[in-house]
Amino acid sequence: MRAGPLAERVGLVSAGSCKRFQEWCCVILCFSLIAHNLVHLLLLARWEHTPLVMLGVIAGALIADFLSGLVHWGADTWGSVELPIVGKAFIRPFREHHIDPTAITRHDFIETNGDNCLVTLLPLLNMAYKFRTQSPEALEQLYPWECFVFCLTIFGTFTNQIHKWSHTYFGLPRWVTLLQDWHVILPRKHHRIHHVSPHETYFCITTGWLNYPLEKIGFWRRLEDLIQGLTGEKPRADDMKWAQKIK
Numbered sequence: 001m002r003a004g005p006l007a008e009r010v011g012l013v014s015a016g017s018c019k020r021f022q023e024w025c026c027v028i029l030c031f032s033l034i035a036h037n038l039v040h041l042l043l044l045a046r047w048e049h050t051p052l053v054m055l056g057v058i059a060g061a062l063i064a065d066f067l068s069g070l071v072h073w074g075a076d077t078w079g080s081v082e083l084p085i086v087g088k089a090f091i092r093p094f095r096e097h098h099i100d101p102t103a104i105t106r107h108d109f110i111e112t113n114g115d116n117c118l119v120t121l122l123p124l125l126n127m128a129y130k131f132r133t134q135s136p137e138a139l140e141q142l143y144p145w146e147c148f149v150f151c152l153t154i155f156g157t158f159t160n161q162i163h164k165w166s167h168t169y170f171g172l173p174r175w176v177t178l179l180q181d182w183h184v185i186l187p188r189k190h191h192r193i194h195h196v197s198p199h200e201t202y203f204c205i206t207t208g209w210l211n212y213p214l215e216k217i218g219f220w221r222r223l224e225d226l227i228q229g230l231t232g233e234k235p236r237a238d239d240m241k242w243a244q245k246i247k
Helices: 005-044 047-077 086-099 101-106 109-133 136-157 159-166 174-181 188-192 211-216 219-231 239-246
Strands: none
Touching: 005 109, 005 136, 047 086, 047 136, 047 219, 086 101, 101 159, 109 136, 109 159, 136 159, 159 174, 159 188, 211 219
16 A cells, blocks of 8 residues: 555655664764774874875875766766665755756755764764774884874765855855865865766766866776776766656
8 A cells, every 4th residue: 555645755864864863973973083084093192104194195085086077977977876775865956956057055964064073073083992992003114004094084074165266156164165266175166177968978976076087087987987997887877867757
């Protein structure tokens, strides 16, 4: 027997409440761990660590940018919104974003960052565990690596927030626009390139540093050609068909 409209609405409200609760828990735990780990990193800091720490910070930002591009490219390029679980939860938001790019600006802080906070919990928990169990001597040896991991998780945690700022044209704090202007984080003008149909380039949305070099070497196109050759699947085959279905 098919559930009635009321039962369906109750189910949707219940699912939405559970999702919201999960997002709140992830954000609170994630930012608590960030604060905890940052304090320990500052207490362990030594001048002699500076060159390796700077290298780790840059490497962390670059890898976070690449991973954001890889996820973005995968969701934009492959699969269908009709796929069970993954289609609705993962692929659909990316495809809808091309139809209404400013929808993300209407999400509050918790909704914007909850899922990314969930993803970065494990490395943050692992780092906190090390600070509690490792000796000072061992931590000093690990310090540059832990700075790299911390920077990677920070950029990863804030990727959706940075992406949201790249679509926000009014009311941004001055420090955010300065970071965009200095290209420390994804600039608004830079990200507009991706939103030109058919959305097949400039996928990196954390700093955007890798977009130009990856485009110059044809990285995403070569990867698409390789996958198409191996599987026979055509990139973005479902994208326009689904957009027309929505209209």
